[in-house]
Amino acid sequence: MKLPNQRWDIASPNPKKIELLAKEMQVSNLIIKIILNRGVDTSDLARIYLNPNEEILPPPLAEFPDLYKSINLLIIAIEKKHKIAICGDYDADGMTSTSLLLRALKYFGGDVYYKIPNRIKDGYGINKQIVEDFSKNGVKLILTVDNGITAYEPIKRAAELGLNVIITDHHDIPKRLPPADAILNPKLLPNESPYSGLAGVGVAYVLALTLSQTLNKTEGIIASLLELFTLGTIADLAPLTGVNRRWLKQGLKQLPNSQLPGIQALIKVSGISDEQKQLKSDDIGFKLGPRINAVGRIGEPKTAIELLTTDNLEVALEKALECEEINKIRKSLCERIEKEAIDLIENIPLDYQEKRVLIVIQHKWHHGVIGIVASRLVERYGVPVFIGTYEEDDINKIRGSARGIPEFDVFHALQYCDDLLDKFGGHKAAGGFNLKQKNLSFFEKKLSEFAHQYLQLHHIKPLIKIDSAINFKDIDNNLYETLDSLQPWGIGNAIPIFWTPNIIILKQKVIGDNHLKILLAQNDGQQIEAVAWRFGSYYPLPKQLDIAYKLSKNFWNGKNNIQLEIVGIRIPSSMNKEFQSTFEFNGKQYICSIKGNKLKIKNLQGKTLSIDKGKREGLLENGYEKIKTIDVTHQPYYTIVKMALHSLNL
Template sequence: MFATITVTESVRLKSVRFCASVALTHSLAVHLKSCDNIVQARHYFARPMMDGADPNLHEVRDPAPFLGVTCSLNGRYWLCAAADERATLALCQRTGLPDMIAQVLVRRGVSPDTVESYITPKLLYSFPDPFHLKDMKSAAERLAVAIMRKETVAVFGDYDVDGATAAALMKRFIDAAGGQTVLYVPHRLNEGYGPNAKALLKLQSIGASLVLMVDCGTSAFQPLALAMKAGLDIIVVDHHKAEVQLPRAVAIVNPNRADETSPYGYLAAVGVAFMVAVATHRILQKSLWYTAAGQPSPDLMRWLDLVALGTVCDMVPLIGVNRALVTQGLKVMAKRSNEGLKALTKVAGLHDRPESWHLGFLLGPRVNAGGRVGQADLGARLLSTHDPREALSIAWLLDSYNQRRQKIENDILLKALQQIDACPALQVPLIFVAGWHWHPGVIGIIAGRLKERYHRPACVFSLEGNVAKGSGRSVPGVDLGAAVLAARAAGLLESGGGHAMAAGFTVPLAHLQAFRSFLLERLVPTVCLTPELYVEGALDPAGATLSLVDLLRQLGPFGSGNPEPRFVLTNVRVIQSKIVGLGHVHCLLVGNSGARLKAIAFRSADSDLGCALLANNGTLMHIVGVLHRDLWQSRRVQFLIEDGAYA
């Protein structure tokens, strides 16, 4: 019998007892019982593919743990794939790159023939023909007609960064092409995720004849049917996994449609929106619209900063065209030509040239904050405004909402961790926690925090009335979105959808136990109890130089699918340590050579890793992390700690 949740139902279903009965399937329990330790148990589960791995990597797989670490302080099994020597030598000879950098490239499947396009990806060579996507022709033609006829186009977005950037991009394009737009983002608490019939009919009442839905709509069967019946045209531009049956619409452009044959399912919604803009732009050019209307032809490349922001923050793989979109988008962002992004970087204290991690950790959370705990449309409004005063006002408001979000998040995260500590079975092999009236705007972040902490999929629920609104985050190799779609098809959910790494769902409380059992049964074969951490090799603090940092930066942009190269500082001692900010551990490491290196472990103060660093007792340790320029003192190197083990 799978883990179960007992729902004690009173008049208002006042309590949910998650620890009533937790058990693994009989066959799995028997197998685990026979294992001597968790290292053996890990082999029962399929190993997820190495982050950013290519099936054609020139590497030699070594199952032996690197430095003998089978269960680190963060519960990871360390591995180091040896790069093929001949391939490494060939790459060094072709490029003149140091051996260490060439090895990293070889492990990522880069050859002498592809190294230039990898290090300097260009849209000229990688951007696909947008008309290869199903329904693109119908979508672009209808949107072009709306622009030329001056119809009011309602851009209907989601409240996360991907949705906000996609909505802002489409609004900017339509306005620049001579069209007319209104922007609409539903309120998270009052309206929920995605389109609703009331909002669509309201948009029609104020003159909209076409609704362009971005980052939502693929699963909105009833609202779209009602809107189309009322005479409102609908175009869906999305990337979430779709069922075989699609809702009624003029066009549904989604590379993750069941009948889609193009290989671009890894695009974020803003990437799909950019393709729609390109396709529509081509039709308008072919129709000589810009000349006839006396309208300057817009330069679509100037909006790649929005594409980069949405792509990085939605954590889609930075491979293929995504890599080129983000690379070029970061260059555009460095010019600070978007008034909203210019204001946001000022408020966030980002004065240097932006890198992908700035987008994910500094800018993205602020754009998200309005949709999470404030006004849902603030992010899209910020990114689409041309008024510098309005931009700065919204940016400061989002910053204040972000601070509020952090407090709410910390309070709920503490409750979730207490729930798990009280019932450890809640985390094997899927984390599943819930609480009454937890703020729906932060449960997705909580799921992400729990996933990072326990290295397995996490689902977090806010209980309201007789329903549970949930959000889930997954790990590489575990397709949560597909599992949620299957659960919805099985009648367990009121609504739900997502992609491989993230999903959202609404579950009747009466079905919550069955939903967890369904996920456990579907996900158990693909979850690794002791997840693997891949590293590039060993490094002494003396070798952590600015020149190495700059060489490694050439391998970016980094993110999902293309992680930053991780190195192990071997046999180092912690000689200073303290807690800073919101539970971060700042420390000073010293190696055998006597070289010192500043380091920080984010959100780790209450973890085993953080406790070991704070002990500061001179014990020899191996520390895993990535090299960065110091955020505040850019002429110094800082080591961002991800894991550690005693030497």
């Protein structure tokens, strides 16, 4: 029997604090437990969490030291009709940032155009060639969005050419800042600032919003800026705390009635139900965002930019359909590369547990989707993943993506290896890198060195963070609606995960693309339906399990029902007790035991045969020494196993 190899972290906040806060805030103990698990541990913080609009925000001009200078540079450029060039990025954050500033600056009368580097030819971020092309085209002011903080040489070149540069970025701060005229980056702010978690599109939103207020031109533009901010922030997996959470709650309510043709068209082609009064973060994270991201990964970013900046509904629908087709190709590429990567990992052991990091490099993988595959491998193996492929025009160069786990900082890991890398960037959870093939073995060794400083063997399992145990009888519309009011869910405000022990599986079947549809029951007879995405490889599940899950609503044929979305399963602790017995065969004594689904049979000479339930092969060991694999359907092992099971009353 195959089950996920997970580690469950079940939260246990102070019971007295739960009772005191629940009484003071007049909400249930369960809701207070969820709030405490998210680091909200005082009544003042709890009030702001429950009602984000009650927080008194400092004005952005008081928080960002270079914001005033940035506004002045933009106003001068607009008034003097100087050319303004936006250099964006090809992910959803970069493309929504670019679209947001294009809309805003054109609305304010700016002469503005944009450039997004080609993922394959140019790589990430602004470069010297882009700067020189801007200069030749008469640009006077460059705005970087979602990039630029590590681009020292390109920004230096811009200064040499007499160009002004405003960097808007949110990636980690390098040792040496570029010589820009102004830098807007939330990583330069104190951690306690409500603006510290902004994504690139959030910085662009602050800049555009402040500019509109300074120019007294807010009418007719603010709503569209908020919607683009909402789309980009959630798609980029930015932390949903501080101003992000406050603004997103408002933006998600606006989106279903968006006046932007591009967002209307995107909602239509993605199949989001017309019945939804407001969108949820999952609607963007799994439906709208991937269609934008796919364009930057394997298509032309201008498709997404045109989609989000057009005011023509027909053009918007045409571009949304293009995004849809590109996303289908992206999904197919991801599935193929993920399968190839898994085959590589499991058929050619890469010993990632010993190294504490998984490094997978292969020819002819698409640069644009390997980051998505890295995330899926992290979900599967629970280990930091560095995945790469060789450049199409130079097999001596590797381009890669990295994804981390909570205890591992990807950006610091790449910094640790910077002497081996041609280029790198990112943040704690994710990053990108380039290196020469000749440095690969040294890179692997150094990454493992770094990982051993922070990771123990028990960390190398997918982590399920659980808020509380609940019973099926507690799950109703009232609980669902209360939880829903705490939206949006995401990084920093994770969707609540619950668990219920000793459930019984009444029905199960594989559906769609490797998913499970399950009917569950507790011992008291309470039943509920569940779905387990990407759990098809564990079919059939044992009849009795502990399950970890989140709550969702299933919209179908005009009806909506609460269902469980299973994220974790394990054998109940009651089934992990070890049972022992003895028996005799051909005049020899044997000791047999069973724990969970593993049967062990030991003779008096110290040799042990271990067999997993349902398997035809067992492992013969002498102490810790593996001797050989045994086919237990052959004699005499078949009879020995049968007698052991009989001895254990199984």
